[in-house]
Amino acid sequence: MRMLGDPHGLRPPSGAPLYGGVEGGGTKFVCVMGRGPDEVVAESRIPTTTPQATLSGVVDFFRTESARVGTPAAIGVGSFGPVDLHEESPTWGYITTTPKPGWERTDVAGRLQRDLGVPVAFDTDVNAAAMGEARWGAARGLDSFVYLTVGTGIGGGGLLGGRPMHGLVHPEMGHLLLPRDPAADPFPGMCPFHGGCLEGLASGPAVLARWGQPAESLPEGHPAWPLEAHYLALAIVNFVCTLSPQRIILGGGVMEQGHLFPLIRREVVALLKGYVRAEEILYGIDSYIVPPGLGRRSGRLGAIAMAEQLERMTGR
Amino acid sequence: MRMLGDPHGLRPPSGAPLYGGVEGGGTKFVCVMGRGPDEVVAESRIPTTTPQATLSGVVDFFRTESARVGTPAAIGVGSFGPVDLHEESPTWGYITTTPKPGWERTDVAGRLQRDLGVPVAFDTDVNAAAMGEARWGAARGLDSFVYLTVGTGIGGGGLLGGRPMHGLVHPEMGHLLLPRDPAADPFPGMCPFHGGCLEGLASGPAVLARWGQPAESLPEGHPAWPLEAHYLALAIVNFVCTLSPQRIILGGGVMEQGHLFPLIRREVVALLKGYVRAEEILYGIDSYIVPPGLGRRSGRLGAIAMAEQLERMTGR
Numbered sequence: 001m002r003m004l005g006d007p008h009g010l011r012p013p014s015g016a017p018l019y020g021g022v023e024g025g026g027t028k029f030v031c032v033m034g035r036g037p038d039e040v041v042a043e044s045r046i047p048t049t050t051p052q053a054t055l056s057g058v059v060d061f062f063r064t065e066s067a068r069v070g071t072p073a074a075i076g077v078g079s080f081g082p083v084d085l086h087e088e089s090p091t092w093g094y095i096t097t098t099p100k101p102g103w104e105r106t107d108v109a110g111r112l113q114r115d116l117g118v119p120v121a122f123d124t125d126v127n128a129a130a131m132g133e134a135r136w137g138a139a140r141g142l143d144s145f146v147y148l149t150v151g152t153g154i155g156g157g158g159l160l161g162g163r164p165m166h167g168l169v170h171p172e173m174g175h176l177l178l179p180r181d182p183a184a185d186p187f188p189g190m191c192p193f194h195g196g197c198l199e200g201l202a203s204g205p206a207v208l209a210r211w212g213q214p215a216e217s218l219p220e221g222h223p224a225w226p227l228e229a230h231y232l233a234l235a236i237v238n239f240v241c242t243l244s245p246q247r248i249i250l251g252g253g254v255m256e257q258g259h260l261f262p263l264i265r266r267e268v269v270a271l272l273k274g275y276v277r278a279e280e281i282l283y284g285i286d287s288y289i290v291p292p293g294l295g296r297r298s299g300r301l302g303a304i305a306m307a308e309q310l311e312r313m314t315g316r
Numbered sequence: 317m318r319m320l321g322d323p324h325g326l327r328p329p330s331g332a333p334l335y336g337g338v339e340g341g342g343t344k345f346v347c348v349m350g351r352g353p354d355e356v357v358a359e360s361r362i363p364t365t366t367p368q369a370t371l372s373g374v375v376d377f378f379r380t381e382s383a384r385v386g387t388p389a390a391i392g393v394g395s396f397g398p399v400d401l402h403e404e405s406p407t408w409g410y411i412t413t414t415p416k417p418g419w420e421r422t423d424v425a426g427r428l429q430r431d432l433g434v435p436v437a438f439d440t441d442v443n444a445a446a447m448g449e450a451r452w453g454a455a456r457g458l459d460s461f462v463y464l465t466v467g468t469g470i471g472g473g474g475l476l477g478g479r480p481m482h483g484l485v486h487p488e489m490g491h492l493l494l495p496r497d498p499a500a501d502p503f504p505g506m507c508p509f510h511g512g513c514l515e516g517l518a519s520g521p522a523v524l525a526r527w528g529q530p531a532e533s534l535p536e537g538h539p540a541w542p543l544e545a546h547y548l549a550l551a552i553v554n555f556v557c558t559l560s561p562q563r564i565i566l567g568g569g570v571m572e573q574g575h576l577f578p579l580i581r582r583e584v585v586a587l588l589k590g591y592v593r594a595e596e597i598l599y600g601i602d603s604y605i606v607p608p609g610l611g612r613r614s615g616r617l618g619a620i621a622m623a624e625q626l627e628r629m630t631g632r
Contacts, residue, residue: 167560244483
């Protein structure tokens, strides 16, 4: 239904407020304004250079677009990290100890809040993607699930009992320590901290270093794939034993090789050996381990979902 | 302060209600009535035989003690498992697929609720112990922590964002898959499902099988201890990476060897290699990995805490 006095259809039928979302990554910040997957009214990519230049670009985007389509009621930010998520901390909303040059101790949320004068929700990039999947994607209706991204790095987040996974800091699921068989895989791993942790063995750069070819150029029958599926399955088994999630969503560049999913599912069932007697795993593994429902857009749309939730909670 | 008309001091000064607690284990059910660690007014142990005999014993305990000290406002049960924790499930409050003969598909919570006519809270034995630690023990004031028990089996629970860890089923932290070095430890593990998972390598029976002596008889300098600390530290690192808990409490029979704590703490710091930059880990590991504040009583007191919380939530 189009409303009277809104001939261009910019105002939604419901008069629902508009939200901002920022997906802050190591190579680019994606900024959006909208209300959901079918209502993104503005989008822009800003290269990640210095904090000053990048965050000014983010502020400019929201100022320009606010003048065009209206002021967002709140903005959500999912950021690369590590980040400070403690609401009572003086450095809440900061990127903290990142090795990325120039970005250590960068105030992201506070800067946007001050410059734009709107409330800002802040979380890790993976928790933002998880929020997107919970709101509009493959985790709708679930209150406990894991979202794991497998790409340049490996990171995980999700909801537990309906709440984003925070804690002492936030999860660092890429650094899980896993069983290894040097005879089957002599590659020692390449994490600068832990060598052969999950990220050191199974990230995109690890695949490239082990096989001399990037994941996307390795053919489907290549031995890289059962090995990759094995490491991801070991990690998933540990998530199942630790968190008992209702579903596991695997996103990121490496997981765009869709043929990995059946290999991973088979290996998870084989490794669990029937111990966790949940129908979802024993008989429904195809819908237990799934790709993101929002494809590559989980993070930016999740940032919008975070803004929407913040606005609801603060009762505006 | 003693109240008028209460010459024996049985009624508390506050007039606070009385709660029941049941710690349901594989060898015995410990039943208590009280209000907290300093106010346990009745306690009894009932051997775990058949469900019929054991649960009748539990019902008799509460009937007898209710007549003596007063009816509990609610009863909490922490049970061995696997258990069904889904409140909307027709088998909520059941022990489900346990290998323990005769106990498969046993209705525990419903039976007590019907026979005693009081509300019953139900969770795993380890989540109950975690609740006790959160209410009166080593996790007071925390909303995200892990409680791991290392004894005949290995099990874990805890709070995340203030809520007990449930999910698809509930955590099975004993079955984590860990890195192993067969040259350093040729023992293959003894979990009937996974061989060398955490429980298969580091439970009390695994220590006995590997060294031919029970844990409590191995001297402090025995090589069993650094190996035990290594496996537990690997598991703790994975919990830190997955859950980011604010503290980790280690209980159970094996952990009564207090000299294990410094070994485990040192190994956790060594394995993390400075990656998780939390002051609590880098500078405060002695208060990050700790024994239970309630000693062996975490489970039964936690069951009382669950009853107390249920009564508050239902607004009686």
